[in-house]
Amino acid sequence: MTRTLDVELRPSRHRVLERVKELTRSDQELQDRLEAVKEFSASVRSAEVFITNACNLRCKGCWFFEHDMDKAAEEVRDLDTLRTFAQQLHAGGTTNVLLIGGEPALVPDRISVFVETFPYVSVVTNGTRPVPYDGFENIQVLVSLWGGGPIDDALRGHRPNGQPITGLFDLGLGSVFK
Template sequence: MATPVTIEQRPLSRREAKARTAELIADRPDLAERLHRLRRLGREVRSCEVHLTNTCNIRCKGCWYFEGGFDTAVKELSDLDRIRAFARKLADDGVNQATLIGGEPTLVPRRVEAFVEQLPYITISTNGLRPMPKQGFEKIAIAVSIFGGGPLDDDLRAIRVNGSKFTGLFDTALKHYREDQRVLFIYALSEA
């Protein structure tokens, strides 16, 4: 059963938020400069999300991609020249950031490379089971999804394509990406 959420206070209005932000940075010029840099960057970034592959090396319970039939809805494009042309067209149209998802993008690094060649900001979303090479991908961001870590990830995500289970998914992701400056971990929350 869902737990009702009670919001004690109403969200700040735009005017109140601006006033509160001004208060917070008034005595912190370092924060003010960081905020201004982020705002400038935010105005300059034009992003898109690209489904790079229909293939994945696991079958997470509740995966929207496979359970929703997206893996079979579109024919997979593997021609690198066409992928490069698509990435070039995005750049020509003013897109400068792509989030590459799948399936599992680490299974197709040459396709990721096609976007790295054309766009300055790339993020891949991965389950962490396979490491993304560093050489040639030094400036990408890697978002490793976790569902709670340890046994919970094993229960919900450590499922091979053939349906058999394995253990150590979270530990494997940590091993592959420990102290990798490109990585951030995305923690997925469920109602439970």
Template sequence: MNAQIESHQQRKLAIAERLPVLLAGAPDLAQRFKAVREFSSQIRASEYHLTNACNIRCKGCWFFEFGHDKTSTEAKDLADWEQFTIDQSYQGINCALLIGGEPTLFADRIGAFAETMQYVSISTNGLKPFPNRDPFRNVTVFISLFGGGPLDDQLRAIKPSGTAFTGLFETTLKNYHNDPRATFVFAATEDGIEYIEPTVKRIRDNGNVVTFNFYSKYNTGHPLRMKNERRLLEEMQRVRNEYPETVLNHPSHIEAIVTGKTWCGTFGHDVCPSISQDHPGNAARQANGNPTLPLFNAYKADLKTLEICCTSGRCSDCRDSQAVYSWLMVSLSKSLDSIETLTTWVEVAESYWRQFIWSPYHHSAKNKPDQRELNLAGIHIERNSRPLSHFPA
């Protein structure tokens, strides 16, 4: 615990001393920094498995690959879910990421969160449409997509019985046509490099946006050892530059999910912040002094048991896009070497929040941060200033 406290104090001191110096000569960046940090400071998030059930069986789905559906008994009574969301809110959580299984199978449970918490997102396979009415209008919908092109059906269009079907991506496009809530999470793979641009174009033409993920081949033994890493990275970056209004990732985020490395270091268990704070298996990780997400926990569908982290717990195989984003966002103290690295941090934070319909950085937002109206006098960072709540520096 002493190491953790000492590291936190060192980060605060570095930010307090270095940040005002960098921002003093960059008023435009100072405005942007203040806006994104102020919004981030409002968010306190946790993750919830809404159900153990799913209507398909994707290859490479960590939830079923590692038997997470068999490790807890799912809560069935809606009243229990409603009380649970209230209890979570009382603990200070105002942001829920709902995963599964498949959350859209239980819209009433999603409604319990949407009625209680201000910021709600779901992760879906897209097969089932999600109601676009109150209280769901302000719920972000993350839609999984594996490989692109014909690979998506090969990897995802599999019924629980094991029977394959076709047209999953086409069904998803129809279900979420011009839906501002929808962000496709496109897990790119070296086996589908030629499908990246055509898939992004279809998403754009459907009136949606996309964020790249990385497809981890959990069942291969060496999921992150690729033969075509450089080609995959270059194509993802090229497509991102070609479709900047459709692809939301920052280039540094793409680099990090493909290679595991970027300006602030190397991603891995020792730095990943998306761990359950109350899980005893994370004691050593928390004690190493690297920042974590305060109050964050990942709950199984029994509303009691904690997952060790936001995904599989198989850290050597993980390059989850949202976990990597969280790591980059908590790395402010490692982003103060120059105005260039600080600019990168601000841009990454802005791109992260572009994913969420309830964010002022979303393309549909009516109240985007007005840089001209921000008060530059408030940019000075005091030594006792409040850290970011969801993404502490």
């Protein structure tokens, strides 16, 4: 027998707004919290910045390397040039940068430039190199971890020179913020 569930998988915007009204109508505290989140969200404007073409892994199927994105643009290594770019981005209204690569943890001096300039900085890392804590106390670190075990190592545990790495999951969990 087949059962059909009456579930809206993608409720419309109208439906979401109606539901929010229902939930907050009789709950002033929830309403105040929602307003605070909305006000804060309106002040955040994000940009994604590739700060390096280098990575210490070669995961199978990595879109960055499989699509030759590391060769598509020249890497900016000069910190003053990077600082000018960051300041222009900030002057244009961006308040939050998401730093990706390659592997941003390989270039902490470049992360510093963005930390100097932006109130909100997020760094995406594969977790194999620690992101320094000193000077980066207020950044958000997003660690890309897969499932662990031999399949994880088989898919991701490859150095650029082809050498295998084992225990990638534990390495990633253990090395952030040392």
